[in-house]
Amino acid sequence: MSRVALVTGSAKGLGRAILLALAAKGLDVAVHYRHSQTEAEATRLEAERLGVRAIKLRADVTQLEAAQGLIEAVVAELGGLQVLVNNVGDYLKKPIDLLSPREWHQMLDSNLNAPFYLTQAVIPHMKRAGWGRVINLGFAGAQNLIARPGITPYVIAKTGMILYSKALAKRLAGEGITVNVVAPGIAETSVSQPVEDVPLGRLAQVEEVAAAAVFFLEQAYLTGQVLEVAGGWNL
Incomplete structure (x- = not known):
């Protein structure tokens, strides 16, 4: 039986590129979406054309029960x-002193809490299989503890993601x-694109970021690591 991958937010953009790269490696895949149903179906069909099983599932993964339900649905449908x-x-780019509590929680919920909910739910399945790969999407420069007053909660969440990933890597x-x-x-799908700040002088292509995910998929002796795909930005 082939291995199964779930990529959250994979209807379009970077998530889509990662999902298709995994499908090209022969993994059965689950396309996750929240609002982009049409794009999710198109991505599912494209993955299926690569010769693997592909399903699509909708969930608001910032909600604990929905995140847990998504994991169980993938396991039930793909085995x-x-x-x-x-x-x-x-x-969200907004000065820290102008943030509302709702915006603060939104950044932490989607960037840190949702991955926590999903990962905690999938660990028992990976343990039973005796094999697993958790690949978290971070932010280049999040390891550098410097002031970023325009994107503070986003960077807090991404730095927290690194700490969580390292702790979990050691534990598992x-x-x-x-x-x-x-x-x-700064990728071609980024909301903000100050390409002049990138030493290599161009935006990252989604396929280049997806290649980094495939790299971690294939490595058995790398864990707790952060791979920046950033063209020298934020060094």
Whole structure:
């Protein structure tokens, strides 16, 4: 039986590119979406054309029960779940002193709490399989503890993601499960695109970020690592 991957937020953009890259490697895939049903179906069909099983599932993963239900639905429909890519994460650029409590919680819920809910739910399935890959999407430069007053809650969540990933990697190292972080910089799908700040002088292509996810998929001796795909940005 082939391995199964779930990529959250994979109807379009970076998530779509990662999901299709995994499908090209022969993994059965679950396309997750919240609002983009039409795009999710198109992505599902494209993955299916690569010769793998592909399903699509809707869920608001910022809600605990919905996140847990998504994991169980993938397992029920595809027979297991060995690869989880936590790609979902809202972005907001706004001065920290002007943020509302709702906006604060929205950033933490989508970028940190949702991956936590999903990962905690999938760990028992990976343990039973004796093999697993958790690949979390971060933010290039989130390891550098510097002031970012325009995107503070976003960076707090992404820095928290790194700390969570490292702790989980150490905890699960004896279970055949690796946990790593792919940290994009300014990509072609980014909301903000100050390409002049990128030393390599261009935006990251989604396929380049997806290649980093595939890299972690294929490595058995790398865990707790952060791979920045950023062209030298935020060094």
